[in-house]
Amino acid sequence: MSTVLLLGATSDMAVAIARKMAEKGNNIQLAARNSNRLQALQSDISVRYNVACTIHEFDATDFASHAFFYQSLSVKPDITICVFGYMSDNITAGKDWQEASKMINSNYTGAVSILNIIAEEYAAKKSGTIVGISSVAGERGRQSNYIYGSAKAGFTAYLSGLRNKLYHDNVHVVTVLPGFVNTKMTAELNLPPLLTASTEQVADAVEKAIRKNQNVVYVKWFWKWIMKIIKSVPENMFKKKKL
Amino acid sequence: MESDERFFSFDDQLQKLVKESTHFIPRGNGRCYGDASLSTETINTLKYDKVLSFDTTNGILECQSGLTLDKILEFIVPKGWFLPVTPGTKFITVGGAVGSDVHGKNHHIDGSFSNHIVEMELILADGTITVCSPSQNTQLFEATCGGMGLTGLITRIKFRLKKIETSYIKQKQVKAENLDEVIRLFDEYNHYTYSVAWIDCLKKGKQFGRSILILGEHAKVDELPEKYKSDPLKLPAKKSIPFPINLPSWVLNSFTVKLFNFLYYGKNFKKEINNVVSYEPFFYPLDAILNWNRGYGKKGFIQYQFVLPLEAKQGLVEILNRISDEGLGSFLAVLKVFGKQESLISFPTEGYTLALDFPVRDGLFKFLDELDKIVLNYGGRLYMSKDARMKPEVLTAGYPRLNEFKQILNTYNPKGKIRSIQSDRLLLTPQL
Numbered sequence: 001m002s003t004v005l006l007l008g009a010t011s012d013m014a015v016a017i018a019r020k021m022a023e024k025g026n027n028i029q030l031a032a033r034n035s036n037r038l039q040a041l042q043s044d045i046s047v048r049y050n051v052a053c054t055i056h057e058f059d060a061t062d063f064a065s066h067a068f069f070y071q072s073l074s075v076k077p078d079i080t081i082c083v084f085g086y087m088s089d090n091i092t093a094g095k096d097w098q099e100a101s102k103m104i105n106s107n108y109t110g111a112v113s114i115l116n117i118i119a120e121e122y123a124a125k126k127s128g129t130i131v132g133i134s135s136v137a138g139e140r141g142r143q144s145n146y147i148y149g150s151a152k153a154g155f156t157a158y159l160s161g162l163r164n165k166l167y168h169d170n171v172h173v174v175t176v177l178p179g180f181v182n183t184k185m186t187a188e189l190n191l192p193p194l195l196t197a198s199t200e201q202v203a204d205a206v207e208k209a210i211r212k213n214q215n216v217v218y219v220k221w222f223w224k225w226i227m228k229i230i231k232s233v234p235e236n237m238f239k240k241k242k243l
Numbered sequence: 244m245e246s247d248e249r250f251f252s253f254d255d256q257l258q259k260l261v262k263e264s265t266h267f268i269p270r271g272n273g274r275c276y277g278d279a280s281l282s283t284e285t286i287n288t289l290k291y292d293k294v295l296s297f298d299t300t301n302g303i304l305e306c307q308s309g310l311t312l313d314k315i316l317e318f319i320v321p322k323g324w325f326l327p328v329t330p331g332t333k334f335i336t337v338g339g340a341v342g343s344d345v346h347g348k349n350h351h352i353d354g355s356f357s358n359h360i361v362e363m364e365l366i367l368a369d370g371t372i373t374v375c376s377p378s379q380n381t382q383l384f385e386a387t388c389g390g391m392g393l394t395g396l397i398t399r400i401k402f403r404l405k406k407i408e409t410s411y412i413k414q415k416q417v418k419a420e421n422l423d424e425v426i427r428l429f430d431e432y433n434h435y436t437y438s439v440a441w442i443d444c445l446k447k448g449k450q451f452g453r454s455i456l457i458l459g460e461h462a463k464v465d466e467l468p469e470k471y472k473s474d475p476l477k478l479p480a481k482k483s484i485p486f487p488i489n490l491p492s493w494v495l496n497s498f499t500v501k502l503f504n505f506l507y508y509g510k511n512f513k514k515e516i517n518n519v520v521s522y523e524p525f526f527y528p529l530d531a532i533l534n535w536n537r538g539y540g541k542k543g544f545i546q547y548q549f550v551l552p553l554e555a556k557q558g559l560v561e562i563l564n565r566i567s568d569e570g571l572g573s574f575l576a577v578l579k580v581f582g583k584q585e586s587l588i589s590f591p592t593e594g595y596t597l598a599l600d601f602p603v604r605d606g607l608f609k610f611l612d613e614l615d616k617i618v619l620n621y622g623g624r625l626y627m628s629k630d631a632r633m634k635p636e637v638l639t640a641g642y643p644r645l646n647e648f649k650q651i652l653n654t655y656n657p658k659g660k661i662r663s664i665q666s667d668r669l670l671l672t673p674q675l
Contacts, residue, residue: 037253040293040307
């Protein structure tokens, strides 16, 4: 039985991943800024799946607290899944540095800060799995979403390098690129149903990627091809498009 | 129709939603057939779906209102518990089960869902959070059971489960030649926990009302076939066949329905069949086919369910005759005898209940208005959860305590902040 740490456990995606990993018999550690919001999920997981489930206060953008947060976990997780992130309107963020820095810190800096600490420990004990939920938005910057996209691009590159480094320490790193997902974060957007995954589908993909040591996973397979096409458009043409 | 549907996962989000909305109706998984959970603004509970506690000794479950029955079965059945009452689909939320005060095949023994509630918590129209139970805030409790979500949004429910030894049902199917026989059989087998009859609405003459009565009991371990005994509380395998397309509306006509009914009735060669089946096909035969409603074509269908007092058997004959004359048959015509129940606004009351679905056709609504008159003449009433078209006077005539219900709504939802298309149509909420 492994212990799974979920960072950013209040999101819809995290709820689905926590349930999936608990269903597979793992103990669950739920960590989020609003830890009182985690109490219902904690009882849900322990009652439904008969596993141990604990809750922990964690603020992704309070970098200074990260080392202490990890030290204070009495059981160290075998699997760490980094789910937190934040997306807001690009136009607002373009004018408001508060918003822009919040997106950068939630999606990139905060993730690097906590995962550096965990990666060190996994490398030292020569075991562990790290999963990062990044985004297809990081594959190429578009005018409508490039601040969020650039933070996710940074995160994707970080995970890729981390995977390369930790491979030699018997630690596996998974990058998940979900594409559109039905969540609170996307509730206002009108997403095309065929391209949109449910949070349960994301959870299934995460569980499978951990089990099968997959490196980079797209939740819905055609996203891989959509992104290949988007990435292959020459910059000269791409810059004229309204994407 | 267009609707602004809002989701929430946490109590503070819900409180904010309720405070900020001008009006709304709570909505769960959207499986009731009519317009009870439709409005231009809805608050959807599906993400508010956590199990809060489970007392496995006494079988008391506490959960948030957006949890669906299929998810509950997944973890209670292996622990030897079952839902106290379940309707014919498991894809409904617990909040919806209370709002419709759903009934099942065991109504004559166990009553409706509300009969098993220990307590529940609601957020009212003004944002206050209140607990009610059969002994606390009883008016609010009574008006919430079957109150179609109009008293408030249920946040938390604690209810009693039923102890089971196995996940299997000992099933008995008995053929009845006609309506008189099936009614006699209901009486003869009234000690069975579960009973329901499928009835052929199109048959005339001597075989008028021919039926198959389906009875069931939770099987004990020693009643199981050897192959099931090693894992008596096994969950049924998850499998579902999607119904791929909308069938054209003309496919369902009196000929094809007659053919279906002929085959369905004819498949039982013997007078009586006894077997042991998983709970899944016994309680949820249609859940195996996702989107089965597409069989009715794009125009969809209308569900119609009424109950008539026991002494009004003649009303049943009259209604079945009218349906047969009209040639408006349905695949699903289900007859059941309700036991005693005296609630404020819940549908079940002692008598015969018949549930039908009609594909939407020209003239159907006029025809249903005529059926309403017959139902009322015999002292019956219609089920609000299946209604999308009844007139307010039909509701008033069928529910003798309607005024009392309206008065309670006036206390808890005075300005009709919580309203649906149905509550507006049935004049349950003040006009805007």
